[in-house]
Amino acid sequence: MKSMLMWIGTTSDSVLYGQITCSPPEVAEKETSNKGLIEGMKAYRGEDGRVLLFRPELNAVRMKKGAERMCMHSPSVQQFIECVKQTVLANRRWVPPPGKGSLYLRPLLFGSGASLGLSAASEFTFLVFGSPVQNYFKEGTSALNLYVEEVIPRAYLGGSGGVKSISNYGPVLEVMRRAKARGFSDVLYLDAETKKNIEEVSASNIFLVKGNTIVTPATNGTILGGITRKSVIEIAIDLGYKVEERVVPVEELKEAEEVFCTGTATGVASVGSITFQNTRTEYKVGDGLVTQQLRSILVGIQTGSIQDTKNWVLEID
Numbered sequence: 001m002k003s004m005l006m007w008i009g010t011t012s013d014s015v016l017y018g019q020i021t022c023s024p025p026e027v028a029e030k031e032t033s034n035k036g037l038i039e040g041m042k043a044y045r046g047e048d049g050r051v052l053l054f055r056p057e058l059n060a061v062r063m064k065k066g067a068e069r070m071c072m073h074s075p076s077v078q079q080f081i082e083c084v085k086q087t088v089l090a091n092r093r094w095v096p097p098p099g100k101g102s103l104y105l106r107p108l109l110f111g112s113g114a115s116l117g118l119s120a121a122s123e124f125t126f127l128v129f130g131s132p133v134q135n136y137f138k139e140g141t142s143a144l145n146l147y148v149e150e151v152i153p154r155a156y157l158g159g160s161g162g163v164k165s166i167s168n169y170g171p172v173l174e175v176m177r178r179a180k181a182r183g184f185s186d187v188l189y190l191d192a193e194t195k196k197n198i199e200e201v202s203a204s205n206i207f208l209v210k211g212n213t214i215v216t217p218a219t220n221g222t223i224l225g226g227i228t229r230k231s232v233i234e235i236a237i238d239l240g241y242k243v244e245e246r247v248v249p250v251e252e253l254k255e256a257e258e259v260f261c262t263g264t265a266t267g268v269a270s271v272g273s274i275t276f277q278n279t280r281t282e283y284k285v286g287d288g289l290v291t292q293q294l295r296s297i298l299v300g301i302q303t304g305s306i307q308d309t310k311n312w313v314l315e316i317d
Helices: 024-033 056-069 077-090 166-181 227-238 250-254 290-303
Strands: 003-011 014-022 041-045 051-054 102-112 123-133 144-149 186-190 198-201 205-210 213-217 242-246 258-263 267-276 279-282 313-315
Touching: 041 290, 051 077, 051 290, 056 077, 056 102, 056 227, 077 102, 077 123, 144 166, 144 198, 166 186, 198 205, 198 213, 198 250, 205 227, 213 227, 227 242, 227 258, 227 267, 227 290, 250 267, 258 290, 267 290
Parallel strands: 144 186, 144 267, 213 242
Antiparallel strands: 003 014, 003 123, 041 051, 041 102, 051 313, 102 123, 186 198, 205 213, 205 258, 258 267, 267 279
């Protein structure tokens, strides 16, 4: 297939919209060769055939905040959402049926034009490209096996935090490559300052379930505040669980009954085991658990099979 991209370029007050097409390898080249900001989101096919976006305004706000932190111009929230909508509509036939996957979207922002000192460039380029993807995990059957990385510090105080910068992913991909070569699914990072507390899994947030309490590292400026993370916390609280956002010592991994990760790609993904300093801790996976309950509700809202009382879903056709 050809991936369709929408773009916005601005000089002073003028805004230009356009469409281009490129192949998946060309998309990958654009994503890895540019320096800027990147978001990840999905379009879902509802049971009634509708195409739905999940909380796109939060992606727009996060990109705008990241651009401000990096002294870049950016599209407005309304421009961001309109561009995403037009990209999905142009690729509507590629949105898989319910339960078969989704259209994965990559909004990409990078600056262009001359700049002096710390002033932002007078132009920006905003791209949104989409490709259909299968379900990342089959519900309730696949679980991650994680390895705790102690060698490469991932995040520093005052670091990127809520900014999804393309250049941040190079070191992460290298550590992931080494972990996968050893048979692990992904990498769990410790904080760079003390190396005693867990932070996040590559591009996902992590949660520990202990009885009726769900614990997750607080987004203190170095941890990405994922949109799926925020949604799952709200769902859990509505269900009566106590959610603690705080410092989580690595030793607490041994106390958890369940562990799961959240992110755009993973949704809510069960963790089957975590290996730290050659010690493997295993966790409950399967039906009837907290992880499965949260996953089912999230997927139901995203695909329209559960009533969206929070107005999280944007119907685009």
